Amino acid sequence: MSEKVVNLEINGRGFQAREGMTILEVAKREGIPIPTLCHHDALEPVGACRLCMVEITHPNWRGWKGLVTACLYPVEEGLQVTTESQEIHQVRKTILDLLLARCPDAPYIQKVAAEHGVTATSFKKNEVQTVCILCGLCVRVCAVKGCNAIGTARRGIRREIAAPFGMPPPDCIGCTSCAHICPTDAIPWEDVNGVRKIWDQEFEMVRCVSCGRPIMPVTQLEFEAKRAGISPDYMTTCPACSQQKTLETIRTAFTIKRPASEDAVEAAS
Amino acid sequence: MQKTLVITPSRCTACRTCELACSFKHAGPAGLGISRIRAFMFGEGKNQILTCFQCDDAACVKVCPVTALARNEATGAIEVDEDRCIGCGLCSLACPFGHMAHDGRMAIAIKCDLCGGQPACATFCPTRTLEYI
Numbered sequence: 524m525s526e527k528v529v530n531l532e533i534n535g536r537g538f539q540a541r542e543g544m545t546i547l548e549v550a551k552r553e554g555i556p557i558p559t560l561c562h563h564d565a566l567e568p569v570g571a572c573r574l575c576m577v578e579i580t581h582p583n584w585r586g587w588k589g590l591v592t593a594c595l596y597p598v599e600e601g602l603q604v605t606t607e608s609q610e611i612h613q614v615r616k617t618i619l620d621l622l623l624a625r626c627p628d629a630p631y632i633q634k635v636a637a638e639h640g641v642t643a644t645s646f647k648k649n650e651v652q653t654v655c656i657l658c659g660l661c662v663r664v665c666a667v668k669g670c671n672a673i674g675t676a677r678r679g680i681r682r683e684i685a686a687p688f689g690m691p692p693p694d695c696i697g698c699t700s701c702a703h704i705c706p707t708d709a710i711p712w713e714d715v716n717g718v719r720k721i722w723d724q725e726f727e728m729v730r731c732v733s734c735g736r737p738i739m740p741v742t743q744l745e746f747e748a749k750r751a752g753i754s755p756d757y758m759t760t761c762p763a764c765s766q767q768k769t770l771e772t773i774r775t776a777f778t779i780k781r782p783a784s785e786d787a788v789e790a791a792s
Numbered sequence: 793m794q795k796t797l798v799i800t801p802s803r804c805t806a807c808r809t810c811e812l813a814c815s816f817k818h819a820g821p822a823g824l825g826i827s828r829i830r831a832f833m834f835g836e837g838k839n840q841i842l843t844c845f846q847c848d849d850a851a852c853v854k855v856c857p858v859t860a861l862a863r864n865e866a867t868g869a870i871e872v873d874e875d876r877c878i879g880c881g882l883c884s885l886a887c888p889f890g891h892m893a894h895d896g897r898m899a900i901a902i903k904c905d906l907c908g909g910q911p912a913c914a915t916f917c918p919t920r921t922l923e924y925i
């Protein structure tokens with residue numbers, strides 16, 4: 524495999540990177556902090572949140588410089604990247620200011636905004652109650668799992684994360700990955716008496732064969748076993764019970780039994 | 793040759809130094825709840841230690857939807873890429889031995905990674921129950 528190596532500069536320091544890597548990947552590898560909201564290493568970058576904005580320039584660009592999202596911009600030979608400057612800080616502040624206006628009650632957004640020195644929004648607060656920042660992590664994680672049950676609907680100010688036609692999504696397996704990856708806990712779900720409720724749907728849960736604790740929805744078990752190519756029996760025991768079983772197996776397998784003759788001697792005496 | 797974490801349970805006193813060393817090494821002074829190794833007390837000579845077997849054909853690797861679990865060829869340990877893990881918990885369910893756990897606070901899977909070739913549990917085990925040889 525021939526991989527082209529490119530040289531670039533981040534904050535004045537020279538680094539080498541594989542061609543095709545993004546600025547964010549290189550910065551992360553080198554321990555240079557770039558704030559992100561919608562990035563996850565396992566998912567395709569989409570540049571939704573714009574928080575990872577950095578400034579780039581190139582010796583051949585005759586002084587032209589521009590702001591790009593670090594998560595999407597591929598590195599190139601001679602690229603000069605600046606991750607911190609007055610202008611970048613101002614851009615990030617504006618983004619967080621807008622997010623605070625959209626989701627004034629989301630604790631995570633309040634925290635990230637405060638870290639960047641934004642404590643209150645200067646815009647008019649959103650009248651519609653929401654904590655969703657439309658980062659799209661849920662949609663992408665659903666796609667990675669192979670379900671594609673949810674997506675974005677509508678455009679502009681009415682844009683939202685939704686199931687097709689606002690109905691319970693037929694492709695949803697009830698895995699709650701979308702809810703877990705959501706940075707602002709915007710997707711509600713609950714497990715009650717062995718029934719999981721998410722996206723206006725109810726899923727019957729598989730119970731641990733030993734202790735009866737609900738583990739995961741029946742639909743998810745079938746889906747995951749098929750995808751991974753393993754027997755569903757692998758996933759029908761909860762971790763605690765599996766551990767107990769291992770312990771018992773090891774204890775019985777490696778207990779050195781006293782020879783019967785010794786027992787006989789003891790009984791006789 | 794690749795080294796292995798050798799456990800000799802008959803020497804174990806279930807003092808839990810391994811659990812402390814493990815959680816301290818991986819999470820700072822965060823307590824035994826997130827230790828990757830477990831000591832079980834059943835009385836002298838019967839104590840047991842459980843930690844990941846680093847299976848050749850591992851179920852955890854197979855079920856991971858985002859390939860966050862991969863073998864470190866240098867140590868032979870299966871490691872969790874914490875930045876890739878989406879915390880779905882499938883690996884801990886799929887492990888037939890119950891060796892994987894889920895760090896609720898961080899929402900990621902945790903497992904023994906042999907500390908990248910210097911297992912803290914073996915370093916601190918006072919009775920040589922755990923040896924990295």
